[in-house]
Amino acid sequence: MNSVAARHALLHPNPRRWLAPWAPSSCRFGLTTTPRYAFSGPSINSYGTLERRKKQQNLGLPVPESASRQRLEHKRFQLKTESIGLHLPAIPNTLQQWIEDFLQLGSAGVLQTRDSGEVARILHNLDRKYRTVKDKETQGVVSDLVENVREAYVAGTLPQAAPFPLHLFSYYKESGRFEQGISFWNWLSKTDDAAFSPTYAGAAIEFLAIYGAGVRYCEDVFQRTLDQQGDINSQYHLSPGAILPDRSKAVKIKGTSLGLLQGILTARVLYGKWQSAFLALDTAFRLRPTQVVPRVVDLIIYERPVFEALPIFFMYCRGGNRFTSGKTLMGILKPLKALVSQMSPYKTQAGIVRAMFSAVEAYIGSAGVLTTQHLNFIIATIIGAMPQRSAKVMIESDPAVEGLPNDMLEVLAKLAAVFSGHNATPNEVTFAQIISTAVSRGYPEIALAAAQDMVDMGVPKSEQVAFDLLKAAGLLLNPELLKLAWTSICNISHYEKKKPHHESWSLMTVVARSCGLESYAEEQLQALAPEIVVQSVQTKPLLDFFTTEEKSRKWQSGDARACKDMCTDIHEYLDRMKDMKCGTFRNFKEDPLDEDTVFAWPEVANESWQRKLYDEVSLDPNRGRSSKPSPARVEDMVDFQDQLPSISDTGIEFDELRYLNWKTINTLLVQAEVYEKRREASTNAAIEEQSPSSVPQGTTSHGKLDKAPHLTSADRVHAYLEDVENERNRQMTEEEWRTSILRLRNPEYEAPVDSNTSSLP
Numbered sequence: 001m002n003s004v005a006a007r008h009a010l011l012h013p014n015p016r017r018w019l020a021p022w023a024p025s026s027c028r029f030g031l032t033t034t035p036r037y038a039f040s041g042p043s044i045n046s047y048g049t050l051e052r053r054k055k056q057q058n059l060g061l062p063v064p065e066s067a068s069r070q071r072l073e074h075k076r077f078q079l080k081t082e083s084i085g086l087h088l089p090a091i092p093n094t095l096q097q098w099i100e101d102f103l104q105l106g107s108a109g110v111l112q113t114r115d116s117g118e119v120a121r122i123l124h125n126l127d128r129k130y131r132t133v134k135d136k137e138t139q140g141v142v143s144d145l146v147e148n149v150r151e152a153y154v155a156g157t158l159p160q161a162a163p164f165p166l167h168l169f170s171y172y173k174e175s176g177r178f179e180q181g182i183s184f185w186n187w188l189s190k191t192d193d194a195a196f197s198p199t200y201a202g203a204a205i206e207f208l209a210i211y212g213a214g215v216r217y218c219e220d221v222f223q224r225t226l227d228q229q230g231d232i233n234s235q236y237h238l239s240p241g242a243i244l245p246d247r248s249k250a251v252k253i254k255g256t257s258l259g260l261l262q263g264i265l266t267a268r269v270l271y272g273k274w275q276s277a278f279l280a281l282d283t284a285f286r287l288r289p290t291q292v293v294p295r296v297v298d299l300i301i302y303e304r305p306v307f308e309a310l311p312i313f314f315m316y317c318r319g320g321n322r323f324t325s326g327k328t329l330m331g332i333l334k335p336l337k338a339l340v341s342q343m344s345p346y347k348t349q350a351g352i353v354r355a356m357f358s359a360v361e362a363y364i365g366s367a368g369v370l371t372t373q374h375l376n377f378i379i380a381t382i383i384g385a386m387p388q389r390s391a392k393v394m395i396e397s398d399p400a401v402e403g404l405p406n407d408m409l410e411v412l413a414k415l416a417a418v419f420s421g422h423n424a425t426p427n428e429v430t431f432a433q434i435i436s437t438a439v440s441r442g443y444p445e446i447a448l449a450a451a452q453d454m455v456d457m458g459v460p461k462s463e464q465v466a467f468d469l470l471k472a473a474g475l476l477l478n479p480e481l482l483k484l485a486w487t488s489i490c491n492i493s494h495y496e497k498k499k500p501h502h503e504s505w506s507l508m509t510v511v512a513r514s515c516g517l518e519s520y521a522e523e524q525l526q527a528l529a530p531e532i533v534v535q536s537v538q539t540k541p542l543l544d545f546f547t548t549e550e551k552s553r554k555w556q557s558g559d560a561r562a563c564k565d566m567c568t569d570i571h572e573y574l575d576r577m578k579d580m581k582c583g584t585f586r587n588f589k590e591d592p593l594d595e596d597t598v599f600a601w602p603e604v605a606n607e608s609w610q611r612k613l614y615d616e617v618s619l620d621p622n623r624g625r626s627s628k629p630s631p632a633r634v635e636d637m638v639d640f641q642d643q644l645p646s647i648s649d650t651g652i653e654f655d656e657l658r659y660l661n662w663k664t665i666n667t668l669l670v671q672a673e674v675y676e677k678r679r680e681a682s683t684n685a686a687i688e689e690q691s692p693s694s695v696p697q698g699t700t701s702h703g704k705l706d707k708a709p710h711l712t713s714a715d716r717v718h719a720y721l722e723d724v725e726n727e728r729n730r731q732m733t734e735e736e737w738r739t740s741i742l743r744l745r746n747p748e749y750e751a752p753v754d755s756n757t758s759s760l761p
Helices: 003-011 025-029 050-058 067-086 092-108 113-132 136-155 163-175 178-191 198-211 215-229 232-237 258-270 274-287 294-303 306-318 327-340 346-365 372-384 404-421 428-441 444-455 463-476 479-495 502-514 518-528 531-536 559-578 607-618 654-688 714-728 734-745
Strands: 251-253 638-640
Touching: 092 113, 092 136, 113 136, 113 163, 136 163, 136 178, 163 178, 163 198, 178 198, 198 215, 198 258, 215 232, 215 258, 232 251, 258 274, 258 294, 274 294, 274 654, 274 734, 294 306, 294 327, 306 327, 306 346, 306 654, 306 714, 327 346, 327 372, 346 372, 346 559, 372 404, 372 428, 404 444, 404 559, 428 444, 428 463, 444 463, 444 479, 463 479, 463 502, 479 502, 479 518, 502 518, 607 654, 607 734, 654 714, 654 734
Parallel strands: none
Antiparallel strands: 251 638
16 A cells, blocks of 8 residues: 555545444343433534534534544554553553543544553553552552543543453452442442443452452342343353253353353352352353363462362363463462471372472463473472471481482472473572572582582572572582672672671671681671671571471481482473473373372262263253253354364363363362361361461451461361361262262352342442
């Protein structure tokens, strides 16, 4: 296209692009055809001819000086919006001018519907960016701009767009501005019936749940949203126990929304409604077994105990569902790391490490991308699983662990090599993690080897890393390592415009004397240290600077052997991971997932029982499809996506995949019921003993979620493992098992609060 044609296209775009800058979303649902807001400016369509412009003047309507000029300004605004969206973060002054242009165009009535949603999306992402870098000043600018845009949206000068409330509720949730968010919700729910649109009702429900609106209120919003659509098919398929017309195909049920499902799942999880939460999860994996987004499972993985999170994670990976980041895997690694040093006997600790590697293997098999953060967590966990040695024997030979440090060093070297093959290379934090963890467990041999490797990386950039390296220099009696670590501490302190910490001075003095560099220590003290530091520097033993876990259990017979066996198992995991390509899927049909971890709940029902019940509840004997005829004809209700393969990226057919997911949900329901009963009994006992500190806390209002000690409590995990053994020895008839599953899968739902959703304070 030449320059003349390009200019003509810019000034005279396709007029159909400028139709109806705003259309109420309620029109789609047949509720009303009357817009709630009338813009002061004339319709874009009125600028087509001179006659129309004269007619507007005769009617007393304002007519812009040049319609083409307005369109040109709008095009420039869109180009600027695209530029800001591609080059986040932006300069505050640029943002303010950009929003001023946006509001002016909104007042003139020339904006398109998508403009509102795009601006809200960019502001939302900007807040995330500035919160990550902790730029509070610019965050405040973004906050003011959001409020300006929200006020214009409420006043009716901006086109109504479903993505706008979606991003606004997410912004208010993440930024903690609950007062403004509730104000917007109250206006939206009262002003427009489309407030219950499934497009953003899920985000609203999630915001309301974290705010503390209560599960009954959230359930009411969920039900109102379903009623608002006026589609009985979507209500049916979003309910527990719904039956697909063809369970072997990829289907898209009209009116169903995973975003809406995610919102109510969040509310149920946060308020302890575990049964209905798992059934909502079951619905998501039944409808879209290969298209579930991470945020659907992230919250339930973080909020429920790790022995429930693991099978959910395996179910997600088994279907080849995509990962957008490593956050989901971190939700598994963190509680496992917290548990590993608390558990006993040692066999259980080693089992937790194996469960961790099973999760990593499943993650890679579902095309997940590993990061250095994952590597550091795994290293801290496997070293933390080594039997504790006393500080008294840290620098002495110990026959009980002869060869064990070398075995662990081989594992660490292989682990680093395999992860590097998946683009997760070790960094200075990795080596600092090895040093600090190995010393705290009583294995200086491992710490010294890591320190030698760390020297090759140059001067550390973190003060904590440099401090750990300084401790390693004392154990290694290495003057060069001492000078490297101390130079790094001084450089970091100078950059941050502060003096080295008093503890750093004391450690440097002790290490220097151990290395025979008393003169170096005196020189540094006289040149850099304040007089008060020189007078108070302590000369305590080097081992006093290390935090060792003296309260850990003592050595038991067979611990060293169990640790060596664990190292052997890790080598096997790494051999399999080494052959897997980064970012590609593994065929889980030919090479199934290893889900038999230490937390695995035993199956009391044989395969024939389960297959029989599954066919009964998922097939219609009358027409071979549905035992509960759907409220409408199949062809009116379902879009059979025949163009999509009926097999997952991990090689499992949809029919088989849905069956495996159904079994996983059954297991979750059974084990959660047992766990919750024991937890409730423990809570009641604590209340009777009037010991509030031992009572598990829950959710409070206004977004403040208290920590749940049951997630990483060793006592509760030990109790769960006892329940696993009891279940393994349990004898059930087919009818007993069948009755139990049907009872758990058909809960009695509480009725909504009332027919109208009231405002929140």
